[in-house]
Amino acid sequence: MLTLRNLGKTYEDGTRALSGIELQVEAGEILAVVGGSGCGKSTLLRLIAGLDRPTTGQVLVDGEPVAEPHPLVGVVFQEARLFPWLSVAENVGFGLRHLPASERAARVTAELERVGLASAAGRLPRELSGGMAQRVAIARALAPRPRVLLLDEPFSALDALTRAGLQDQLARLWTGDRPTLVLVTHDIEEAAVLADRVVVLRPRPGRVDAVIDIALPRPRDRDDAAVETVKHDLRRALDRSLGAGRQGEAA
Amino acid sequence: MTSLDLDLPAASPPPRRALRLRGPLLGLVLPLLLAAGWQVAVDAGWAGGRLLPPPSRIIESLWSLAVAGELLPHVLATLARVGLGFAIGAAVGIVLGAAAGYARLFRDLVDPTLQALRAIPSLAWVPLFILWLGIFEPSKLALIAVGVVFPVYLGVSGSILAVDRKIVEVGRVFRLKGLALVRRVLLPAILPAVVLSLRSGLGLGWMFVVAAEIMGASEGLGYLLVDGQQLGKPDQILGAIVIFALLGKATDAILVLLARPTLRGQDAFGGRN
Numbered sequence: 001m002l003t004l005r006n007l008g009k010t011y012e013d014g015t016r017a018l019s020g021i022e023l024q025v026e027a028g029e030i031l032a033v034v035g036g037s038g039c040g041k042s043t044l045l046r047l048i049a050g051l052d053r054p055t056t057g058q059v060l061v062d063g064e065p066v067a068e069p070h071p072l073v074g075v076v077f078q079e080a081r082l083f084p085w086l087s088v089a090e091n092v093g094f095g096l097r098h099l100p101a102s103e104r105a106a107r108v109t110a111e112l113e114r115v116g117l118a119s120a121a122g123r124l125p126r127e128l129s130g131g132m133a134q135r136v137a138i139a140r141a142l143a144p145r146p147r148v149l150l151l152d153e154p155f156s157a158l159d160a161l162t163r164a165g166l167q168d169q170l171a172r173l174w175t176g177d178r179p180t181l182v183l184v185t186h187d188i189e190e191a192a193v194l195a196d197r198v199v200v201l202r203p204r205p206g207r208v209d210a211v212i213d214i215a216l217p218r219p220r221d222r223d224d225a226a227v228e229t230v231k232h233d234l235r236r237a238l239d240r241s242l243g244a245g246r247q248g249e250a251a
Numbered sequence: 252m253t254s255l256d257l258d259l260p261a262a263s264p265p266p267r268r269a270l271r272l273r274g275p276l277l278g279l280v281l282p283l284l285l286a287a288g289w290q291v292a293v294d295a296g297w298a299g300g301r302l303l304p305p306p307s308r309i310i311e312s313l314w315s316l317a318v319a320g321e322l323l324p325h326v327l328a329t330l331a332r333v334g335l336g337f338a339i340g341a342a343v344g345i346v347l348g349a350a351a352g353y354a355r356l357f358r359d360l361v362d363p364t365l366q367a368l369r370a371i372p373s374l375a376w377v378p379l380f381i382l383w384l385g386i387f388e389p390s391k392l393a394l395i396a397v398g399v400v401f402p403v404y405l406g407v408s409g410s411i412l413a414v415d416r417k418i419v420e421v422g423r424v425f426r427l428k429g430l431a432l433v434r435r436v437l438l439p440a441i442l443p444a445v446v447l448s449l450r451s452g453l454g455l456g457w458m459f460v461v462a463a464e465i466m467g468a469s470e471g472l473g474y475l476l477v478d479g480q481q482l483g484k485p486d487q488i489l490g491a492i493v494i495f496a497l498l499g500k501a502t503d504a505i506l507v508l509l510a511r512p513t514l515r516g517q518d519a520f521g522g523r524n
Protein backbone atom coordinates (compact mmCIF):
# COMPACT_ATOMS: atom_id res chain seq x y z
CA MET A 1 0.00 0.00 0.00
CA LEU A 2 2.71 2.39 1.08
CA THR A 3 6.36 2.06 0.14
CA LEU A 4 9.21 4.31 1.25
CA ARG A 5 12.37 3.91 -0.77
CA ASN A 6 15.66 5.36 0.48
CA LEU A 7 13.66 8.33 1.72
CA GLY A 8 15.74 11.29 2.89
CA LYS A 9 15.13 14.94 3.65
CA THR A 10 17.63 17.72 4.18
CA TYR A 11 16.10 21.14 4.81
CA GLU A 12 17.39 24.27 3.06
CA ASP A 13 19.20 25.32 6.21
CA GLY A 14 21.22 22.10 6.08
CA THR A 15 19.30 20.22 8.81
CA ARG A 16 19.41 16.53 7.96
CA ALA A 17 15.97 15.48 9.20
CA LEU A 18 15.75 12.02 7.61
CA SER A 19 18.04 9.68 5.77
CA GLY A 20 17.74 6.33 4.05
CA ILE A 21 14.29 5.30 5.28
CA GLU A 22 13.17 1.97 3.80
CA LEU A 23 9.71 0.87 4.75
CA GLN A 24 6.82 -1.14 3.42
CA VAL A 25 3.37 -0.70 4.98
CA GLU A 26 0.67 -3.21 4.08
CA ALA A 27 -2.93 -2.31 3.34
CA GLY A 28 -4.93 -2.24 6.55
CA GLU A 29 -1.86 -2.24 8.75
CA ILE A 30 -1.54 0.07 11.73
CA LEU A 31 2.02 1.31 11.89
CA ALA A 32 3.23 3.43 14.79
CA VAL A 33 6.30 5.63 14.46
CA VAL A 34 7.98 6.55 17.74
CA GLY A 35 11.13 8.44 18.53
CA GLY A 36 12.47 11.35 20.53
CA SER A 37 11.45 14.83 19.58
CA GLY A 38 13.27 16.23 16.59
CA CYS A 39 14.09 12.84 15.12
CA GLY A 40 12.09 13.51 11.96
CA LYS A 41 8.69 11.96 12.68
CA SER A 42 6.71 14.94 11.40
CA THR A 43 9.04 15.29 8.45
CA LEU A 44 8.40 11.65 7.55
CA LEU A 45 4.65 12.15 7.67
CA ARG A 46 4.81 15.36 5.62
CA LEU A 47 6.78 13.55 2.94
CA ILE A 48 4.25 10.71 2.81
CA ALA A 49 1.42 13.27 2.69
CA GLY A 50 3.05 15.02 -0.26
CA LEU A 51 3.22 18.30 1.64
CA ASP A 52 7.03 18.40 1.32
CA ARG A 53 9.36 17.00 -1.33
CA PRO A 54 11.98 14.45 -0.31
CA THR A 55 15.63 15.23 -1.02
CA THR A 56 16.37 11.60 -1.85
CA GLY A 57 14.27 8.55 -2.65
CA GLN A 58 10.54 8.41 -3.05
CA VAL A 59 7.17 7.59 -1.52
CA LEU A 60 4.88 5.20 -3.40
CA VAL A 61 1.16 4.87 -2.73
CA ASP A 62 -0.21 1.78 -4.46
CA GLY A 63 2.97 1.75 -6.53
CA GLU A 64 2.51 5.35 -7.70
CA PRO A 65 5.13 7.95 -6.73
CA VAL A 66 3.73 10.74 -4.55
CA ALA A 67 4.50 14.24 -5.78
CA GLU A 68 1.63 16.10 -4.17
CA PRO A 69 -1.18 15.27 -1.71
CA HIS A 70 -2.77 12.02 -2.84
CA PRO A 71 -6.56 11.57 -3.04
CA LEU A 72 -6.36 8.30 -1.11
CA VAL A 73 -4.27 9.73 1.73
CA GLY A 74 -5.79 11.66 4.64
CA VAL A 75 -3.98 13.55 7.37
CA VAL A 76 -4.77 14.38 11.00
CA PHE A 77 -2.41 16.87 12.59
CA GLN A 78 -1.47 17.44 16.19
CA GLU A 79 -3.79 20.45 16.31
CA ALA A 80 -7.32 19.94 15.01
CA ARG A 81 -6.83 22.69 12.40
CA LEU A 82 -10.55 23.06 11.79
CA PHE A 83 -11.73 25.89 9.57
CA PRO A 84 -13.08 28.39 12.10
CA TRP A 85 -15.64 29.85 9.69
CA LEU A 86 -17.27 26.48 8.96
CA SER A 87 -19.63 24.55 11.19
CA VAL A 88 -18.67 21.10 12.44
CA ALA A 89 -20.72 19.48 9.65
CA GLU A 90 -19.22 21.75 6.99
CA ASN A 91 -15.74 20.97 8.24
CA VAL A 92 -16.42 17.25 7.97
CA GLY A 93 -17.84 17.75 4.47
CA PHE A 94 -14.89 19.88 3.33
CA GLY A 95 -13.30 17.12 1.27
CA LEU A 96 -16.58 15.91 -0.21
CA ARG A 97 -17.22 18.66 -2.74
CA HIS A 98 -17.19 16.17 -5.58
CA LEU A 99 -20.27 14.37 -4.19
CA PRO A 100 -23.87 15.41 -4.87
CA ALA A 101 -25.31 17.43 -1.98
CA SER A 102 -27.63 14.74 -0.65
CA GLU A 103 -24.93 12.09 -0.62
CA ARG A 104 -22.53 14.53 0.98
CA ALA A 105 -25.00 15.32 3.76
CA ALA A 106 -25.60 11.62 4.39
CA ARG A 107 -21.86 10.93 4.54
CA VAL A 108 -21.29 13.83 6.94
CA THR A 109 -24.06 12.63 9.23
CA ALA A 110 -22.66 9.10 9.20
CA GLU A 111 -19.12 10.27 9.98
CA LEU A 112 -20.31 12.50 12.80
CA GLU A 113 -22.26 9.62 14.27
CA ARG A 114 -19.21 7.40 14.09
CA VAL A 115 -17.23 9.85 16.21
CA GLY A 116 -20.21 10.47 18.50
CA LEU A 117 -20.73 14.11 17.54
CA ALA A 118 -24.02 14.00 15.64
CA SER A 119 -25.53 16.50 18.04
CA ALA A 120 -22.69 19.00 17.47
CA ALA A 121 -23.18 19.20 13.69
CA GLY A 122 -24.28 22.83 13.69
CA ARG A 123 -21.71 24.14 16.14
CA LEU A 124 -18.70 26.25 15.31
CA PRO A 125 -15.17 25.03 16.08
CA ARG A 126 -14.64 27.66 18.76
CA GLU A 127 -17.46 26.09 20.75
CA LEU A 128 -15.74 22.70 20.95
CA SER A 129 -13.42 21.21 23.55
CA GLY A 130 -10.00 20.02 22.45
CA GLY A 131 -11.09 16.39 22.35
CA MET A 132 -14.24 17.15 20.38
CA ALA A 133 -12.28 19.26 17.90
CA GLN A 134 -9.83 16.44 17.32
CA ARG A 135 -12.71 14.01 16.73
CA VAL A 136 -14.10 16.39 14.13
CA ALA A 137 -10.65 16.52 12.53
CA ILE A 138 -10.58 12.71 12.40
CA ALA A 139 -14.09 12.62 10.91
CA ARG A 140 -13.05 15.23 8.33
CA ALA A 141 -10.05 13.13 7.33
CA LEU A 142 -12.05 9.89 7.19
CA ALA A 143 -15.05 11.31 5.32
CA PRO A 144 -13.52 10.93 1.84
CA ARG A 145 -12.74 7.27 2.76
CA PRO A 146 -8.96 7.44 2.42
CA ARG A 147 -7.01 4.20 2.04
CA VAL A 148 -4.18 5.65 4.12
CA LEU A 149 -4.60 7.88 7.16
CA LEU A 150 -1.58 9.70 8.54
CA LEU A 151 -1.77 10.93 12.12
CA ASP A 152 0.90 13.19 13.62
CA GLU A 153 0.73 12.95 17.41
CA PRO A 154 -3.02 13.45 17.15
CA PHE A 155 -3.80 13.14 20.86
CA SER A 156 -0.70 14.62 22.45
CA ALA A 157 -2.36 17.94 23.28
CA LEU A 158 -5.19 16.26 25.20
CA ASP A 159 -5.46 15.25 28.84
CA ALA A 160 -4.76 11.60 29.69
CA LEU A 161 -8.38 10.54 30.09
CA THR A 162 -9.55 12.11 26.83
CA ARG A 163 -6.50 10.70 25.10
CA ALA A 164 -7.21 7.11 26.19
CA GLY A 165 -10.83 7.51 25.10
CA LEU A 166 -9.83 8.75 21.66
CA GLN A 167 -7.26 6.00 21.21
CA ASP A 168 -9.97 3.42 21.79
CA GLN A 169 -12.30 5.31 19.48
CA LEU A 170 -9.65 5.36 16.77
CA ALA A 171 -9.25 1.59 17.11
CA ARG A 172 -13.02 1.17 16.68
CA LEU A 173 -13.14 3.52 13.69
CA TRP A 174 -10.35 1.57 12.05
CA THR A 175 -12.38 -1.68 12.22
CA GLY A 176 -14.87 -0.06 9.79
CA ASP A 177 -13.11 -0.01 6.43
CA ARG A 178 -9.64 -0.72 7.82
CA PRO A 179 -7.55 1.98 6.24
CA THR A 180 -3.78 1.82 6.57
CA LEU A 181 -2.81 3.96 9.56
CA VAL A 182 0.55 5.59 10.09
CA LEU A 183 0.47 6.94 13.61
CA VAL A 184 3.29 9.17 14.80
CA THR A 185 3.44 9.33 18.57
CA HIS A 186 5.77 9.74 21.47
CA ASP A 187 3.30 7.93 23.70
CA ILE A 188 4.52 4.34 24.22
CA GLU A 189 1.12 3.21 25.45
CA GLU A 190 -0.60 4.63 22.37
CA ALA A 191 1.71 2.58 20.15
CA ALA A 192 1.25 -0.56 22.27
CA VAL A 193 -2.55 -0.32 22.29
CA LEU A 194 -3.02 0.49 18.62
CA ALA A 195 -0.19 -0.72 16.40
CA ASP A 196 0.58 -3.92 14.52
CA ARG A 197 4.13 -2.76 14.12
CA VAL A 198 6.23 -0.03 15.67
CA VAL A 199 9.08 1.74 13.93
CA VAL A 200 11.56 3.33 16.31
CA LEU A 201 13.45 6.25 14.79
CA ARG A 202 16.92 7.35 15.80
CA PRO A 203 17.73 11.05 15.57
CA ARG A 204 20.20 13.21 13.62
CA PRO A 205 19.56 12.28 10.93
CA GLY A 206 16.33 10.36 11.42
CA ARG A 207 16.82 6.69 10.55
CA VAL A 208 15.02 3.47 11.38
CA ASP A 209 16.59 2.16 14.58
CA ALA A 210 14.33 -0.81 15.28
CA VAL A 211 11.10 -2.38 14.05
CA ILE A 212 8.96 -4.17 16.63
CA ASP A 213 6.01 -6.39 15.75
CA ILE A 214 3.04 -6.49 18.12
CA ALA A 215 1.10 -9.69 17.58
CA LEU A 216 -1.67 -9.04 20.08
CA PRO A 217 -5.33 -9.48 19.19
CA ARG A 218 -7.68 -6.49 19.10
CA PRO A 219 -9.40 -4.89 20.89
CA ARG A 220 -6.59 -4.52 23.40
CA ASP A 221 -6.95 -3.65 27.04
CA ARG A 222 -4.34 -1.12 28.08
CA ASP A 223 -4.09 -2.75 31.55
CA ASP A 224 -3.50 -6.21 30.11
CA ALA A 225 -0.20 -7.86 31.13
CA ALA A 226 0.73 -8.54 27.51
CA VAL A 227 0.28 -4.85 26.65
CA GLU A 228 2.44 -3.97 29.65
CA THR A 229 5.19 -6.27 28.31
CA VAL A 230 5.01 -4.60 24.91
CA LYS A 231 5.24 -1.18 26.55
CA HIS A 232 8.30 -2.33 28.43
CA ASP A 233 9.99 -3.56 25.22
CA LEU A 234 9.09 -0.35 23.41
CA ARG A 235 10.48 1.81 26.18
CA ARG A 236 13.78 -0.12 26.10
CA ALA A 237 13.98 0.24 22.32
CA LEU A 238 13.22 3.95 22.54
CA ASP A 239 15.87 4.50 25.21
CA ARG A 240 18.40 2.65 23.07
CA SER A 241 17.55 4.82 20.06
CA LEU A 242 18.01 7.99 22.07
CA GLY A 243 21.34 6.72 23.35
CA ALA A 244 22.37 5.89 19.79
CA GLY A 245 21.44 9.42 18.78
CA ARG A 246 23.62 10.91 21.48
CA GLN A 247 26.56 8.74 20.43
CA GLY A 248 26.02 9.72 16.83
CA GLU A 249 26.09 13.34 17.86
CA ALA A 250 29.29 12.92 19.86
CA ALA A 251 31.08 11.12 17.02
CA MET B 252 -36.62 51.74 52.22
CA THR B 253 -32.90 51.29 52.67
CA SER B 254 -33.49 49.06 55.63
CA LEU B 255 -35.65 46.85 53.43
CA ASP B 256 -32.86 46.57 50.88
CA LEU B 257 -30.42 45.61 53.58
CA ASP B 258 -32.68 42.80 54.71
CA LEU B 259 -32.54 41.10 51.34
CA PRO B 260 -30.18 38.15 51.02
CA ALA B 261 -27.26 38.81 48.75
CA ALA B 262 -28.15 37.02 45.53
CA SER B 263 -31.89 36.51 45.64
CA PRO B 264 -33.82 39.01 43.45
CA PRO B 265 -33.15 39.22 39.73
CA PRO B 266 -31.60 42.55 38.71
CA ARG B 267 -34.18 45.22 38.03
CA ARG B 268 -35.36 45.57 34.47
CA ALA B 269 -33.97 49.05 33.95
CA LEU B 270 -30.53 47.80 34.87
CA ARG B 271 -30.75 44.95 32.40
CA LEU B 272 -31.31 47.20 29.39
CA ARG B 273 -28.54 46.28 27.06
CA GLY B 274 -26.37 47.92 24.44
CA PRO B 275 -27.97 50.48 22.17
CA LEU B 276 -30.97 51.15 24.40
CA LEU B 277 -28.80 51.86 27.41
CA GLY B 278 -26.55 54.02 25.26
CA LEU B 279 -29.50 56.20 24.25
CA VAL B 280 -30.38 57.10 27.82
CA LEU B 281 -27.71 59.74 28.39
CA PRO B 282 -28.08 61.75 25.15
CA LEU B 283 -31.88 61.65 25.42
CA LEU B 284 -31.78 62.84 29.00
CA LEU B 285 -29.38 65.65 28.13
CA ALA B 286 -31.50 66.68 25.14
CA ALA B 287 -34.71 66.62 27.16
CA GLY B 288 -33.06 68.56 29.99
CA TRP B 289 -31.82 71.20 27.61
CA GLN B 290 -35.22 71.43 25.97
CA VAL B 291 -36.89 71.98 29.35
CA ALA B 292 -34.28 74.51 30.42
CA VAL B 293 -34.76 76.59 27.27
CA ASP B 294 -38.57 76.28 27.33
CA ALA B 295 -38.66 77.40 30.96
CA GLY B 296 -36.51 80.40 30.15
CA TRP B 297 -33.60 79.29 32.35
CA ALA B 298 -31.29 79.33 29.35
CA GLY B 299 -31.24 81.31 26.12
CA GLY B 300 -30.51 78.55 23.66
CA ARG B 301 -29.38 80.94 20.93
CA LEU B 302 -25.93 79.41 20.35
CA LEU B 303 -26.95 75.95 21.49
CA PRO B 304 -30.50 75.54 20.26
CA PRO B 305 -32.76 72.97 21.92
CA PRO B 306 -33.74 69.76 20.10
CA SER B 307 -37.09 71.18 19.00
CA ARG B 308 -35.38 73.97 17.04
CA ILE B 309 -32.89 71.58 15.47
CA ILE B 310 -35.73 69.35 14.32
CA GLU B 311 -37.68 72.38 13.14
CA SER B 312 -34.72 73.58 11.11
CA LEU B 313 -34.23 70.18 9.51
CA TRP B 314 -37.95 69.92 8.87
CA SER B 315 -38.16 73.26 7.11
CA LEU B 316 -35.17 72.34 4.95
CA ALA B 317 -36.82 69.03 4.19
CA VAL B 318 -40.20 70.45 3.18
CA ALA B 319 -38.48 73.06 1.05
CA GLY B 320 -36.93 70.10 -0.78
CA GLU B 321 -33.39 71.22 0.08
CA LEU B 322 -32.36 68.59 2.59
CA LEU B 323 -32.51 65.55 0.34
CA PRO B 324 -30.19 66.93 -2.37
CA HIS B 325 -27.60 67.82 0.28
CA VAL B 326 -27.82 64.38 1.85
CA LEU B 327 -27.63 62.66 -1.53
CA ALA B 328 -24.66 64.77 -2.62
CA THR B 329 -22.71 63.81 0.48
CA LEU B 330 -23.73 60.17 0.26
CA ALA B 331 -22.66 60.04 -3.37
CA ARG B 332 -19.24 61.52 -2.54
CA VAL B 333 -18.66 59.13 0.32
CA GLY B 334 -19.93 56.19 -1.71
CA LEU B 335 -17.80 56.91 -4.74
CA GLY B 336 -14.71 57.93 -2.79
CA PHE B 337 -15.05 54.85 -0.59
CA ALA B 338 -15.50 52.59 -3.60
CA ILE B 339 -12.38 53.97 -5.29
CA GLY B 340 -10.28 53.92 -2.12
CA ALA B 341 -11.46 50.45 -1.12
CA ALA B 342 -10.85 49.01 -4.59
CA VAL B 343 -7.33 50.44 -4.77
CA GLY B 344 -6.63 49.39 -1.19
CA ILE B 345 -7.81 45.83 -1.81
CA VAL B 346 -5.78 45.44 -4.99
CA LEU B 347 -2.60 46.91 -3.46
CA GLY B 348 -3.12 45.01 -0.22
CA ALA B 349 -3.74 41.71 -1.98
CA ALA B 350 -0.64 42.15 -4.14
CA ALA B 351 1.51 43.12 -1.16
CA GLY B 352 0.18 40.27 0.95
CA TYR B 353 0.58 37.71 -1.78
CA ALA B 354 3.84 38.66 -3.50
CA ARG B 355 6.94 39.22 -1.44
CA LEU B 356 8.64 41.17 -4.23
CA PHE B 357 5.73 43.60 -4.59
CA ARG B 358 5.60 44.07 -0.84
CA ASP B 359 9.31 44.85 -0.55
CA LEU B 360 9.03 47.20 -3.48
CA VAL B 361 5.87 49.10 -2.60
CA ASP B 362 5.15 48.80 1.10
CA PRO B 363 7.80 51.27 2.36
CA THR B 364 6.52 53.94 -0.01
CA LEU B 365 2.91 53.38 0.99
CA GLN B 366 3.85 53.47 4.67
CA ALA B 367 5.63 56.78 4.11
CA LEU B 368 2.64 58.24 2.25
CA ARG B 369 0.40 57.03 5.04
CA ALA B 370 2.38 59.07 7.54
CA ILE B 371 1.42 62.28 5.75
CA PRO B 372 -1.65 63.90 7.33
CA SER B 373 -4.18 63.47 4.56
CA LEU B 374 -5.41 67.04 4.70
CA ALA B 375 -1.95 68.10 3.58
CA TRP B 376 -2.89 66.80 0.15
CA VAL B 377 -5.76 69.26 -0.21
CA PRO B 378 -3.89 72.16 -1.87
CA LEU B 379 -2.18 69.75 -4.27
CA PHE B 380 -5.41 68.00 -5.21
CA ILE B 381 -7.04 71.35 -5.86
CA LEU B 382 -4.14 72.40 -8.09
CA TRP B 383 -4.21 69.12 -9.95
CA LEU B 384 -7.89 68.35 -10.08
CA GLY B 385 -9.64 71.68 -9.59
CA ILE B 386 -12.03 72.60 -6.83
CA PHE B 387 -14.91 70.45 -8.01
CA GLU B 388 -15.77 66.80 -7.54
CA PRO B 389 -12.53 65.08 -8.59
CA SER B 390 -10.42 66.69 -5.87
CA LYS B 391 -13.04 65.88 -3.23
CA LEU B 392 -13.27 62.27 -4.32
CA ALA B 393 -9.49 62.01 -4.36
CA LEU B 394 -9.30 63.25 -0.78
CA ILE B 395 -11.93 60.78 0.43
CA ALA B 396 -10.31 57.93 -1.47
CA VAL B 397 -6.93 58.74 0.09
CA GLY B 398 -8.53 58.54 3.51
CA VAL B 399 -10.04 55.14 2.73
CA VAL B 400 -7.16 53.53 0.90
CA PHE B 401 -4.62 53.17 3.71
CA PRO B 402 -6.62 51.35 6.35
CA VAL B 403 -7.94 49.00 3.67
CA TYR B 404 -4.46 48.40 2.26
CA LEU B 405 -3.07 47.68 5.71
CA GLY B 406 -5.98 45.44 6.69
CA VAL B 407 -5.88 43.36 3.52
CA SER B 408 -2.11 42.91 3.28
CA GLY B 409 -1.80 42.28 7.01
CA SER B 410 -4.59 39.73 7.03
CA ILE B 411 -3.06 37.81 4.13
CA LEU B 412 0.30 37.72 5.89
CA ALA B 413 -1.40 36.56 9.07
CA VAL B 414 -3.26 33.63 7.50
CA ASP B 415 -2.48 30.51 9.48
CA ARG B 416 -0.10 28.45 7.35
CA LYS B 417 -1.36 25.34 9.12
CA ILE B 418 -4.88 25.82 7.90
CA VAL B 419 -3.69 26.44 4.35
CA GLU B 420 -1.91 23.11 4.63
CA VAL B 421 -5.22 21.41 5.39
CA GLY B 422 -6.51 22.89 2.15
CA ARG B 423 -3.51 21.40 0.36
CA VAL B 424 -4.14 17.99 1.93
CA PHE B 425 -7.58 18.16 0.33
CA ARG B 426 -5.74 18.92 -2.91
CA LEU B 427 -6.89 22.50 -3.32
CA LYS B 428 -4.69 24.68 -5.49
CA GLY B 429 -4.71 28.12 -7.05
CA LEU B 430 -8.11 29.75 -7.24
CA ALA B 431 -9.90 26.97 -5.38
CA LEU B 432 -7.49 27.34 -2.47
CA VAL B 433 -8.00 31.12 -2.49
CA ARG B 434 -11.77 30.82 -2.62
CA ARG B 435 -12.27 28.09 -0.06
CA VAL B 436 -9.48 28.81 2.42
CA LEU B 437 -7.61 32.09 1.98
CA LEU B 438 -10.61 34.33 1.32
CA PRO B 439 -12.75 33.15 4.24
CA ALA B 440 -9.68 33.31 6.46
CA ILE B 441 -9.01 36.98 5.70
CA LEU B 442 -12.59 38.23 5.37
CA PRO B 443 -13.11 39.26 9.00
CA ALA B 444 -9.98 41.43 8.97
CA VAL B 445 -10.89 42.83 5.56
CA VAL B 446 -14.37 43.80 6.74
CA LEU B 447 -12.86 45.47 9.79
CA SER B 448 -10.51 47.46 7.58
CA LEU B 449 -13.38 48.45 5.28
CA ARG B 450 -15.26 49.73 8.31
CA SER B 451 -12.40 51.89 9.47
CA GLY B 452 -11.94 53.02 5.87
CA LEU B 453 -15.59 54.02 5.71
CA GLY B 454 -15.24 55.91 8.99
CA LEU B 455 -12.34 57.86 7.54
CA GLY B 456 -14.35 58.42 4.38
CA TRP B 457 -16.98 60.21 6.46
CA MET B 458 -14.30 62.29 8.16
CA PHE B 459 -12.81 63.38 4.88
CA VAL B 460 -16.06 64.17 3.16
CA VAL B 461 -16.63 66.84 5.79
CA ALA B 462 -13.17 68.25 5.17
CA ALA B 463 -13.74 68.15 1.43
CA GLU B 464 -17.10 69.88 1.64
CA ILE B 465 -15.92 72.55 4.05
CA MET B 466 -13.15 73.32 1.55
CA GLY B 467 -15.79 74.61 -0.74
CA ALA B 468 -18.93 73.02 -2.04
CA SER B 469 -22.28 74.29 -3.18
CA GLU B 470 -24.04 71.14 -2.04
CA GLY B 471 -23.76 68.57 0.68
CA LEU B 472 -24.04 68.33 4.44
CA GLY B 473 -20.65 70.00 4.77
CA TYR B 474 -22.05 72.94 2.82
CA LEU B 475 -24.91 73.14 5.35
CA LEU B 476 -22.29 73.40 8.10
CA VAL B 477 -20.47 76.28 6.44
CA ASP B 478 -23.72 77.95 5.43
CA GLY B 479 -25.01 77.65 9.00
CA GLN B 480 -21.87 79.25 10.34
CA GLN B 481 -21.90 82.16 7.89
CA LEU B 482 -25.59 82.89 8.41
CA GLY B 483 -25.41 82.31 12.18
CA LYS B 484 -27.75 79.34 12.21
CA PRO B 485 -26.44 76.94 14.88
CA ASP B 486 -29.63 74.87 14.57
CA GLN B 487 -28.73 74.08 10.97
CA ILE B 488 -25.16 73.18 11.94
CA LEU B 489 -26.36 70.85 14.66
CA GLY B 490 -28.95 69.40 12.33
CA ALA B 491 -26.26 68.56 9.79
CA ILE B 492 -24.11 67.04 12.54
CA VAL B 493 -26.98 64.84 13.66
CA ILE B 494 -27.48 63.63 10.11
CA PHE B 495 -23.77 62.90 9.78
CA ALA B 496 -23.97 60.81 12.91
CA LEU B 497 -27.02 58.90 11.71
CA LEU B 498 -25.64 58.28 8.22
CA GLY B 499 -22.23 57.23 9.52
CA LYS B 500 -23.79 54.75 11.89
CA ALA B 501 -26.26 53.51 9.27
CA THR B 502 -23.67 52.91 6.55
CA ASP B 503 -21.44 51.09 9.02
CA ALA B 504 -24.37 48.94 10.08
CA ILE B 505 -25.12 48.14 6.43
CA LEU B 506 -21.53 47.08 5.89
CA VAL B 507 -21.66 44.81 8.94
CA LEU B 508 -24.98 43.41 7.81
CA LEU B 509 -23.66 42.64 4.32
CA ALA B 510 -20.61 40.98 5.81
CA ARG B 511 -22.35 39.07 8.56
CA PRO B 512 -22.75 35.77 6.67
CA THR B 513 -18.99 35.63 6.18
CA LEU B 514 -18.02 36.45 9.74
CA ARG B 515 -19.67 33.81 11.86
CA GLY B 516 -16.47 31.95 12.73
CA GLN B 517 -15.27 35.05 14.51
CA ASP B 518 -15.50 35.50 18.23
CA ALA B 519 -15.28 39.25 17.93
CA PHE B 520 -18.25 39.59 15.57
CA GLY B 521 -20.90 38.26 17.89
CA GLY B 522 -23.29 40.95 16.68
CA ARG B 523 -21.97 43.34 19.25
CA ASN B 524 -21.97 46.28 16.94
Ligand SMILES: Nc1ncnc2c1ncn2[C@@H]1O[C@H](COP(=O)(O)OP(=O)(O)O)[C@@H](O)[C@H]1O
Pocket residue numbers: 011012013015016017035036037038039040041042043044
Ligand atom coordinates in the same frame (compact mmCIF):
# COMPACT_ATOMS: atom_id res chain seq x y z
N1 LIG C 1 10.88 23.50 7.87
C1 LIG C 1 12.02 23.16 8.49
N2 LIG C 1 13.16 23.79 8.20
C2 LIG C 1 14.33 23.43 8.80
N3 LIG C 1 14.44 22.46 9.71
C3 LIG C 1 13.32 21.78 10.04
C4 LIG C 1 12.06 22.10 9.46
N4 LIG C 1 11.13 21.27 9.98
C5 LIG C 1 11.79 20.48 10.85
N5 LIG C 1 13.11 20.78 10.89
C6 LIG C 1 14.16 20.10 11.68
O1 LIG C 1 14.18 18.75 11.28
C7 LIG C 1 14.34 17.90 12.39
C8 LIG C 1 13.17 16.94 12.48
O2 LIG C 1 11.99 17.67 12.76
P1 LIG C 1 10.57 16.99 12.92
O3 LIG C 1 10.33 16.15 11.71
O4 LIG C 1 9.59 18.06 13.20
O5 LIG C 1 10.79 16.08 14.19
P2 LIG C 1 9.73 15.39 15.17
O6 LIG C 1 8.39 15.50 14.53
O7 LIG C 1 10.21 14.00 15.29
O8 LIG C 1 9.82 16.11 16.46
C9 LIG C 1 14.45 18.81 13.61
O9 LIG C 1 15.83 19.00 13.89
C10 LIG C 1 13.82 20.09 13.15
O10 LIG C 1 14.40 21.17 13.81
Ligand SMILES: [Mg+2]
Pocket residue numbers: 041042043
Ligand atom coordinates in the same frame (compact mmCIF):
# COMPACT_ATOMS: atom_id res chain seq x y z
MG1 LIG D 1 6.60 16.43 15.27
